[in-house]
Amino acid sequence: MTPSPLPVLRLKPKTKPQAIRRGYPWVYANEVVTDRRTRAMSPGTIALLEDADRSPLALVGVNPNSKIIGRVLDGPDAAHPDQAWFAARLRKALSLRERLFPTPFYRLVHAEADGLPGVIIDRFGDIAVVQPNAAWADALLADLAAALAEVTGVTTILKNAGGRGRALEGLDDVDAVLLGAAPSAPVPVEMNGATYMADLMGGQKTGLFFDQRPNHAFASGLAQDARVLDVFSHVGGFGLAALAGGAVSAQCVDGSEAALDLAEQGAARMGAADKLTTTKGDAFEVLTALGEETATFDLVVCDPPAFAPSHKAREAGLRAYERVARLAAPLVAEDGYLVLCSCSHAADLSAFTGACLRGIGRAGRRAQLIHTGQAGPDHPLLPQLAESGYLKALFFRL
Incomplete structure (x- = not known):
């Protein structure tokens, strides 16, 4: 078996891996071996999670500065997330919303439940507002935004950095326009x-x-x-x-x-x-x-x-x-x-x-x-x- 080129995050011997195998998406800092190499990982690092016996469990996004040190992204054999990886997740999320709603006003991505831990995306027609509330997503925000435009066809993408989760992850609170131009007026939404x-720029959360x-x-x-x-x-x-x-x-x-x-x-x-x-x-x-x-x-x-x-x-x-x-x-x-x-x-x-x-x-x-x-x-x-x-x-x- 060819060793993974990714850094490794390893569970402690007393930490049982069953929850991860059954779909639990979080790994807590007190559950892993936090040696010098683990502490040296930069926030947002993509790593391979192993159990105490060195058996691969999952691909995870790592943040040594957070109580949730690892967020499960994919199976252990998956490739490093890129634009194509994001696009596949977004297509799944979009197919559900398009079946549910006649107009493009909805939450497109609901974090862990849509396979993108810590990521919130609300859609307002041709505008999408993204909250990357986890370090791994913040580090890969360019790929996420490119995939979002590719899959949905939105012409404006806004980053909202006001989420409580960003503070817990040690991330900045700087909003940004990732694509297109910021709307000059409030957006009407019929529900x-x-x-x-x-x-969408100055309101609470993503605006609605x-x-x-x-x-x-x-x-x-x-x-x-x-x-x-x-x-x-x-x-x-x-x-x-x-x-x-x-x-x-x-x-x-x-x-x-x-x-x-x-x-x-x-x-x-x-x-x-x-x-x-x-x-x-x-x-x-x-x-x-x-x-x-x-x-x-x-x-x-x-x-x-x-x-x-x-x-x-x-x-x-x-x-x-x-x-x-x-x-x-x-x-x-x-x-x-x-x-x-x-x-x-x-x-x-x-x-x-x-x-x-x-x-x-x-x-x-x-x-x-x-x-x-x-x-x-x-x-x-x-x-x-x-x-x-x-x-x-x-x-x-x-």
Whole structure:
């Protein structure tokens, strides 16, 4: 057998390789032999992962500066990733999205679940926004961008460097235009009958949250003739979907003036500007003030940022979710609906549901759980990686 020309990352004798063989995509730093040669690998190095007996396991991207020292890319006999390798992965990802969606507005690549660990790609028609949140992908970004243009035909590719994962990998936070020219205005995106304005250069994440699409649709189905409150609204995700579903009014609450301005632009494009109001402020303070006013709504949605982005933050995050539920529940009219969301992978569905029910109970309300939502199918789960199923949306009737 010809020795591999690649450097080697080797598991410790007590580290069992079964998880990797069964599809687990991460290798942790405390699971490998971190000798001088391992520590000398530059972030982004492509290496051969071996078990303790020197049997090849996988091709991995290495970052000695990360707790996740290795990310599984391919089988042990695969060639070093190049443009053709990326193109093959992207064609698989594209074939799924083209079957699912009639227009090219979706998450094209959902990291590990699409075979590109740490890589997020959202598509906005002829524009793609890439988040290379792992060192191996950042090092091979030119090949990735070339393959992306080849496979999809997009004419503009933007690098978004604002992901939390990049900081954990020790990567820069510098955005860039990799192909074409940056859009000079927000991009309109139509989903579920609503129009959203996505700021691809200065907005949160890649500019829009495609993951909530099916949950927006379910909420829209509850919104006929409803008065709606959308808290942590970003660019009007649930509020605009509710207006598309026949709501008589929607109030969007967010801490970002820019996001609320985009919500207003979206409502205007829908011909619903007169039905939308916006409130800039701290969500907890606004919820408290509305409670003191004894305001009520037929549909209340709270879709906060990740309160539990890590295991260390889990308990504090669950308390925050409980507080949201406690403050929001009194605002829901009798037989109205309360939607509570979490994008925290560290708080699983059971724990998040428990926190929400505690908050609703502390508010003196009784609840029926009528629907549990997750991310749309353009955000597939890798079954071996629980973290890929991060989004939860609970629909209660109070």
